[in-house]
Amino acid sequence: LAIAHNGNLVNAGSLRRQMEHEGSIFNTTNDSEVILHLIAKSRQETVDRAAAEALRQVQGAFSVALIDPKHVILARDPRGFRPLCLGRLDDAWVAASETCALDMIGAKYEREVEPGEIVVLHADGRMDAYKYVEEEVEPASCIFEYVYFARPDSYIYGRSVDEVRRRQGVVLGREAPVDADLVIGVPDSSNTSSLGYAAETGIPWELGLIRNHYVGRTFIRPSQEIRDYSVRKKYNPVRHIIEGKRVVMVDDSIVRGTTMRRLVKMIRQAGAKEVHLRISSPPITHPCHYGIDTPIRKDLIASSHSVEEIAEYLRVDSLAYLSVEGLMESVRTTKGFCQACFTGKYPVEFEGEGKDVFEVTGRRA
Template identity: 50%
Template sequence: MSTSAFPGERPDRLEEECAVFGVFAPGEDVARMTCFGLQALQHRGQESAGIAVGDGDTIMVAKDLGLVTQVFDEASLAALDGYVAVGHARYSTSGAAASWEAAQPHISAIDEVLIALAHNGTLVNTNEMRARLVGEGVQFRSGTDSEVLAKAIGQVTQETHHLRNGIRRAMEVVTGAYAVVLASPDSLYAFRDPNGIRPLCIGQLPDDRGWVVSSETCGLDIVGASYVRDVAPGEIVRFNAAGMTAEQGVPALKPAACIFEYVYFARPDSVIDGQSVYQARRNLGRILAQEAPVGADLVLGVPDSGVPSAMGYATESGIPYADGIVKNRYVGRTFIQPTQAMRQLGIRLKLNPLPSVIRGKRLVVIDDSIVRGNTSKQLVQMLRDAGAAEVHLRIVSPEVLWPCFYGIDTDTRDQLIAATMTLEQMNEWIGSDSLAFVSLDGLRASVPDVSHPGFCEACFSGDYPVNIPEAMAKKSNLDARCSDGRSAETPL
């Protein structure tokens, strides 16, 4: 739920940066399939959308600012003719301006051959890489780390005349989080950082008609592809006329899949690393009811991500669940600013309470997270204005104490409310009758399969699985740290 969705405003939620989608399917309308795939993944990015298509000889790209349905229509899709495609939906991190140049896929030339790259995540050694490439004569059109990655691949490929060598070499020198789909005129590639921080899965179309790669399984579902497996950390997978081939691009490191996918980012009908997102959210509510019980009349979930957890809380606690908050599903990210008077309405632009349901009731309200606390404060006041007798706020993630550097938009540490206030101070400032967060152990237990490879929990624990350069750490007001004890600076 992002309630500060207007230009110039800081969102009061952790925001996923991007969605990626790729298709290799000769004889199919790959541009249209990619468009539908991006629509299924629209929750991961609403700033811009783009699709690039290869026809065996060259690559064509169409991209622009806006939602997928605003960028593409029948005419623009019909102009993208080919059999391999990559698509991207973007949400920019703080400080990254919305622009056509920053929209993806990024195009890079390798002699006379074009490649198109779509990236989800954030590289932490972008500045060093960019400086080196600029020094070698490479020109850039945007300020994104994704373009740095595309240019790095293109440069090495130009030297070795082998695209997989270019991808492998780039994976050896970049650090951070990346789940990438890349199209050459006749092949689709997918690769993932060695910690597997951001998700990426593979699907197959019926009757061996082709292959699909998606940030989430809901992208596979919408085009009728069957889930095959996830792209492994550090792996390069290629799809072309010879079928699917896979190789290890760089050695896999300590598995660190983003645990916040299960809390908020992913769609509830997706499966991430073999785990049902919906079931994890139900489990979170159940565990939170055990850890933080309270006497109340109704359990409410803040739409959408808080609803499955609210159902789990209600089932475990025996307190009835009710739909007491209605979400306006047609108010998403927009480039039309409301008036100042409308902006003061804040959360009411997205959510509205049902007084007939909540008036006079003691409420347990389940939400996914608290970042700065402004949205929670507005939510509690809105429910009191609608007649709630008590509002007990329960959060199905631990306190967000540390910024994320791997593809999620967070403030500096001094702007994270849990890093600057005690639980009692947060409860008083927000205005709730009580406030509780699920424990980190409880969050881990919500994904019960012991075969899960492992999580990145840095936003809760400060234990960063990938080196954070000193300059980046200072900018975010924290000491550089790394779980394996290496120095903060990443060598080129």
């Protein structure tokens, strides 16, 4: 039995300690292994029913795919934190987090796996689906998928990512206009929102930053020295576009602030007369416990600094964030999304150990 898991289990520590006390032997520090052990301990007659029993015991965020010799079993947590979609390729079934993965192989999108649902795909092409939890809970899909993680050519939770991000930029332009000569986005995740900002404010959009696509995400790098080096490798400003101009730089979010400080320095070194920073999401004030690798709270710059203090640290002429209300206006709803990283209101309680408890403690929990 193999498992793929997108998310984070918030009660993995207590479940693991209980099973180790009962004799289970864990071979990894991965919370996904907890699910496999729960399935192995189940007395249910089929793998999907054993998986259902296991998933009723775990808490947090999970979109999972289980594979045995005869089946593929898909499931989402009851609140639907993480996306999971289903498609067809000729007579075969295809599953992925984002619809763009289906597009790339020529598969046809069928539907999303619903929160609290198990889908069983049989080797002969049949599909069974059922709810594995009876209690209905308020949906809490991750809003940060729209802000940053998902590709703009995907549909997430039934909405176009490109359309939502473009509206984020439009609303941001309405909330925080500024006199400037050009708008640039921090590629790639901010390109669409920067286009929306430019359209709303009437300021010309330019490709002022070039991204090296062979460098990964910078905010999840393990040390500040490595993050700084990654920023230098990842971005390069286009001097002839920026030099002598009042620049509005649009980015999707600020985590620690160290990457952005380095970016602002690069834009100024390229000759920008002014640098105005606009962020197409609210300030990140709380860490995510549901699968996004954000730092502990004290390392989040917005958790302990005002907008004015952050602007001074980043050395920008002005700084403005999209409001929480503006973000929800962009997705055209006020319910159904987890906003914990912006508000501190967590939909599911957690044990307080953090997403990487096994790695940090260096012990078998």
